[in-house]
Amino acid sequence: MRDERAERVEWTVTGMDCAACSRKISAALGGMPGVGEVSVGLMAEKLALTLQPGGASRDQIEDAVRRLGYGIEPRGQAAPPDAAPVMQGPAERDQSWHRSGKGRLVILTGALLALAWAFELLAPAGWGYPAFLLACAIGVAPVAKRAVEALRMGQPFTIESLMTIAAIGALFIGAAEEAALVVFLFAVGEVLEGVAAGRARDGIRALADLVPKTALLEVGGTTREVPADSLRIGQVVLVRPGDRIPADGEITEGTSGIDDSPVTGESVPVTKGPGEGVFAGSINTEAALRLRVTRAPSDNTIARIIRLVEEAEEARAPTERFIDRFSRWYMPAIVAVSALVMLVPPLAFGAEWGTWIYRGLALLLIGCPCALVISVPASIASSLSAGARRGLLMKGGAVIEAAANITHVAFDKTGTLTMGRPAVTGLTPPAGQVELTASIRTELLATAAAVEAGSSHPLARAILDSAAEEGIAPPPATDARAIPGRGATAIVAGAPAFVASPAAALEAGVLTDRDMQHAAALETGGSTVVAVYRPDRLIGLIGLQDEPRTDAAEAVAQLRALGVGAVMLTGDNPRTAAAIAGPLAMDYRAGMLPEGKLAAIREMGAVMMVGDGINDAPALKQAQVGVAMGSGTDVALETADAAILRDRVTDVPALIRLARATMGNIRQNVAIALALKAVFLVTSVLGITGLWIAILADTGATVLVTLNALRLLRFRPEKT
Numbered sequence: 027m028r029d030e031r032a033e034r035v036e037w038t039v040t041g042m043d044c045a046a047c048s049r050k051i052s053a054a055l056g057g058m059p060g061v062g063e064v065s066v067g068l069m070a071e072k073l074a075l076t077l078q079p080g081g082a083s084r085d086q087i088e089d090a091v092r093r094l095g096y097g098i099e100p101r102g103q104a105a106p107p108d109a110a111p112v113m114q115g116p117a118e119r120d121q122s123w124h125r126s127g128k129g130r131l132v133i134l135t136g137a138l139l140a141l142a143w144a145f146e147l148l149a150p151a152g153w154g155y156p157a158f159l160l161a162c163a164i165g166v167a168p169v170a171k172r173a174v175e176a177l178r179m180g181q182p183f184t185i186e187s188l189m190t191i192a193a194i195g196a197l198f199i200g201a202a203e204e205a206a207l208v209v210f211l212f213a214v215g216e217v218l219e220g221v222a223a224g225r226a227r228d229g230i231r232a233l234a235d236l237v238p239k240t241a242l243l244e245v246g247g248t249t250r251e252v253p254a255d256s257l258r259i260g261q262v263v264l265v266r267p268g269d270r271i272p273a274d275g276e277i278t279e280g281t282s283g284i285d286d287s288p289v290t291g292e293s294v295p296v297t298k299g300p301g302e303g304v305f306a307g308s309i310n311t312e313a314a315l316r317l318r319v320t321r322a323p324s325d326n327t328i329a330r331i332i333r334l335v336e337e338a339e340e341a342r343a344p345t346e347r348f349i350d351r352f353s354r355w356y357m358p359a360i361v362a363v364s365a366l367v368m369l370v371p372p373l374a375f376g377a378e379w380g381t382w383i384y385r386g387l388a389l390l391l392i393g394c395p396c397a398l399v400i401s402v403p404a405s406i407a408s409s410l411s412a413g414a415r416r417g418l419l420m421k422g423g424a425v426i427e428a429a430a431n432i433t434h435v436a437f438d439k440t441g442t443l444t445m446g447r448p449a450v451t452g453l454t455p456p457a458g459q460v461e462l463t464a465s466i467r468t469e470l471l472a473t474a475a476a477v478e479a480g481s482s483h484p485l486a487r488a489i490l491d492s493a494a495e496e497g498i499a500p501p502p503a504t505d506a507r508a509i510p511g512r513g514a515t516a517i518v519a520g521a522p523a524f525v526a527s528p529a530a531a532l533e534a535g536v537l538t539d540r541d542m543q544h545a546a547a548l549e550t551g552g553s554t555v556v557a558v559y560r561p562d563r564l565i566g567l568i569g570l571q572d573e574p575r576t577d578a579a580e581a582v583a584q585l586r587a588l589g590v591g592a593v594m595l596t597g598d599n600p601r602t603a604a605a606i607a608g609p610l611a612m613d614y615r616a617g618m619l620p621e622g623k624l625a626a627i628r629e630m631g632a633v634m635m636v637g638d639g640i641n642d643a644p645a646l647k648q649a650q651v652g653v654a655m656g657s658g659t660d661v662a663l664e665t666a667d668a669a670i671l672r673d674r675v676t677d678v679p680a681l682i683r684l685a686r687a688t689m690g691n692i693r694q695n696v697a698i699a700l701a702l703k704a705v706f707l708v709t710s711v712l713g714i715t716g717l718w719i720a721i722l723a724d725t726g727a728t729v730l731v732t733l734n735a736l737r738l739l740r741f742r743p744e745k746t
């Protein structure tokens with residue numbers, strides 16, 4: 027249970043190179059008093075936990091992490107107020123490997139090893155021994171220290187403890203040369219793992235680097251260069267052609283082609299002018315622009331994307347949780363097996379002690395689960411940053427795994443399969459009237475606009491625009507409200523008025539058969555028809571048309587190729603739905619009320635729901651994977667499981683392809699790790715391979731798995 031007074035604290039932790047590291051930290055801290063909800067992001071290098079008052083202090087936490095052998099510094103609230111927290115990434119702290127502690131250890135133990143071998147070659151036998159011993163002692167000391175700290179925090183089985191026992195054990199049975207080699211290879215492995223993990227992090231870091239460091243701020247007619255993360259809402263900045271835009275803002279002067287590819291993945295520059303919004307990180311391609319900052323640097327779109335990708339690590343995939351549980355008993359189990367191997371043959375069968383202790387020690391090294399535990403998070407981190415660079419955002423491994431397994435995609439119609447900008451295309455008088463007189467026209471639009479004045483429905487906007495264009499001022503309305511899935515109503519000029527679907531008007535008894543035929547004819551042509559009426563009479567019909575997105579048909583075809591069914595869910599009537607869905611060759615379900623959509627989604631099972639995120643949030647929530655699509659990233663990012671930042675329907679199959687490729691990559695990684703472990707487990711017991719091969723196999727597997735995961739960074743999800 028979470029105490030009200032508990033506070034959430036975040037740190038940046040450096041030096042973690044595999045998931046065993048992050049698990050060690052969370053296990054150690056989780057046992058401290060007053061500490062709860064520990065989460066360690068390996069790729070984000072982030073530690074977050076809640077602290078109860080009266081429990082462990084921040085200093086004690088930092089101290090514990092340092093003793094385990096990692097670097098730690100406060101993050102977020104502890105940063106200076108004008109620095110954007112997400113921008114102070116690991117980039118600044120990055121060092122080359124040979125200057126890190128682990129790197130120096132590699133050089134030192136390597137040199138001693140070379141020295142020892144030189145002695146062995148040139149001097150009488152046994153002269154190399156002191157050098158081997160020294161290399162071993164120097165190499166094992168820091169590892170042993172970490173093992174002891176972990177032990178004191180209640181964790182007997184760590185990679186460090188296995189390593190330490192194996193090295194010291196090897197010395198005891200007189201295998202000094204091998205002990206030194208094992209220690210050296212372990213150090214090399216740690217450096218390589220660190221390099222690989224760093225490469226996986228680069229993807230996220232590259233996003234942060236998109237935002238320029240400085241901005242040209244305009245104050246009182248002069249411009250001066252200021253740090254981009256010091257910008258505040260309302261300030262005016264100048265952006266020269268060719269420059270990157272320093273902040274989310276609104277253009278106040280100038281018109282230019284804006285290349286949003288860094289933020290949305292959309293590579294064709296879009297011409298934007300005064301009043302239009304731009305993203306930090308986009309490239310201004312043509313002309314100088316003046317813009318007003320609309321979002322603080324820490325809150326701009328790209329910063330939110332980065333935060334999302336970082337936090338996504340915490341939403342772990344089921345596969346990842348499984349691997350984690352597996353490796354938790356794997357290590358102790360291997361230790362038990364190795365103890366049996368050391369003891370049973372000599373005790374029971376009188377076999378030679380030295381041989382079997384040696385084989386048992388080799389087994390201990392096989393027990394290092396590094397490759398296994400990094401296999402899933404490495405793939406997921408690569409996938410998340412590969413997606414983010416193309417405007418495909420997924421909130422974590424759980425979403426990726428679900429997206430890979432969906433069988434159906436349900437699309438909302440307006441704003442998803444269509445442009446979402448319906449326009450009034452025709453007005454029809456009631457069937458009793460021969461023609462549309464000016465007075466009917468005015469009453470129709472004025473009444474409709476009055477009812478819709480407060481509505482945010484796309485149809486409402488179209489009606490209001492049309493009335494405004496014709497210079498018709500809507501009369502005042504009161505008690506306006508929406509009738510979900512059917513229409514809207516309000517009191518206009520003292521009596522109720524309705525704007526609703528023909529079906530609703532029919533139920534109200536104001537629509538004749540002839541009116542119904544008029545409506546049906548329009549609908550068959552792809553229009554959406556609304557009836558405008560009073561309780562006792564129809565005022566007229568309004569036909570509205572929305573343009574289908576040009577790539578919708580292609581997207582549906584790609585989904586079919588992936589073996590995924592596509593279905594359109596709409597509240598619109600069957601004829602309009604057929605007119606839109608027909609050319610796309612997709613299924614549709616029309617005339618659906620909001621509850622009906624939820625039920626349909628539930629029925630479909632493994633379904634991905636794609637909507638614009640504006641009025642379909644419940645449907646997005648109900649689906650296994652809710653995907654918000656559209657350049658209005660504002661709502662989209664927070665309400666859904668995944669977001670597509672470009673207005674591109676083909677990004678839906680792209681998202682599924684990326685998710686599937688990621689799961690495939692994970693399966694490969696798990697297979698590589700498990701197979702190598704299994705092979706060397708057997709060869710070690712049989713005595714075919716020895717100590718140093720065992721450690722080489724482990725670091726080799728870790729590096730292999732990480733490199734394989736990095737391939738995802740170059741995955742092109744749009745390729746079919």
Ligand SMILES: Nc1ncnc2c1ncn2[C@@H]1O[C@H](COP(=O)(O)OP(=O)(O)OP(=O)(O)O)[C@@H](O)[C@H]1O
Nearest residue numbers: 439440483485511512513514525527556596597598
């Ligand atoms: N504010 C409104 N003004 C006019 N008609 C409305 C309004 N709200 C709903 N309707 C009518 O109800 C039908 C269903 O509306 P709803 O908002 O549920 O559609 P939807 O399923 O979200 O649409 P789409 O599938 O096109 O995105 C519309 O086609 C329209 O006829």
Ligand SMILES: [Zn+2]
Nearest residue numbers: 043044047396
């Ligand atoms: Zn490790």
